[in-house]
Amino acid sequence: MSKRSYALILVILIAGLTLAACERSASVSPVATSTASGDIPFPVVTQSQIMKDILAATQTSGAMSGTITTGSLPGVATSTPAFAFTTATPSTGMLVTPGTASTATPQPTATPTKIVYPTPTAGIPTSYTLQSGEFPYCIARRFNVDPGALLSANGLSTNSQVSPGTVLNIPQNTTWSYGSRALKSHPASYTVAYGDTVYTIACAFGDADPNTILAANGLSSGTVLTQGQVIQIP
Numbered sequence: 009m010s011k012r013s014y015a016l017i018l019v020i021l022i023a024g025l026t027l028a029a030c031e032r033s034a035s036v037s038p039v040a041t042s043t044a045s046g047d048i049p050f051p052v053v054t055q056s057q058i059m060k061d062i063l064a065a066t067q068t069s070g071a072m073s074g075t076i077t078t079g080s081l082p083g084v085a086t087s088t089p090a091f092a093f094t095t096a097t098p099s100t101g102m103l104v105t106p107g108t109a110s111t112a113t114p115q116p117t118a119t120p121t122k123i124v125y126p127t128p129t130a131g132i133p134t135s136y137t138l139q140s141g142e143f144p145y146c147i148a149r150r151f152n153v154d155p156g157a158l159l160s161a162n163g164l165s166t167n168s169q170v171s172p173g174t175v176l177n178i179p180q181n182t183t184w185s186y187g188s189r190a191l192k193s194h195p196a197s198y199t200v201a202y203g204d205t206v207y208t209i210a211c212a213f214g215d216a217d218p219n220t221i222l223a224a225n226g227l228s229s230g231t232v233l234t235q236g237q238v239i240q241i242p
Contacts, residue, residue: 135176136178137173141208144170144176154184158176190213190214200238224241
């Protein structure tokens with residue numbers, strides 16, 4: 009056998025021994041070394057922790073975009089989220105069409121009924137129609153006429169009964185001469201009693217005129233007075 013053959017065999021043996029030594033070194037577990045008391049070991053990130061971090065980052069990104077998605081990562085259990093973000097669709101606003109404003113037709117104003125107020129009797133009338141509650145002596149006081157002359161002008165006596173509606177002739181050249189014509193002082197306020205009329209009230213005051221009383225209180229002819237009503241006697 010030549011020297012070259014011996015050299016080749018030697019090289020093969022050395023290579024085989026070297027390979028065996030490498031395999032043996034790789035199969036031997038490294039000797040654990042103790043960490044000195046008080047030192048903080050450097051954290052070692054495992055594969056499962058890496059997978060969890062990736063999953064958490066994926067879910068956070070999905071939440072920020074409005075939708076949570078889950079992926080299938082090897083070795084990591086996934087769960088379906090209990091909620092999902094929805095995007096509200098803006099509703100179409102109501103279109104208001106301006107209409108023509110209605111114009112109210114003015115209603116005609118009702119013309120108030122004109123109230124005719126009586127005017128005070130001017131001077132001494134030539135005749136007068138008696139009203140309910142009036143009598144000749146009341147008329148003589150009112151118009152400043154002598155009562156005897158009034159009775160004589162109408163063919164009456166002190167005992168005559170005169171009914172409402174009787175027309176009396178009023179003498180023009182006589183005057184009242186039996187003391188004061190007024191029976192009650194006035195101007196004054198008067199509270200209407202049961203059965204009172206403007207004519208009986210005028211006679212009660214003596215020289216008061218019923219037309220003047222009606223005008224002073226804004227009352228029309230024929231107004232019915234009510235018990236307790238307060239009127240002014242001018």
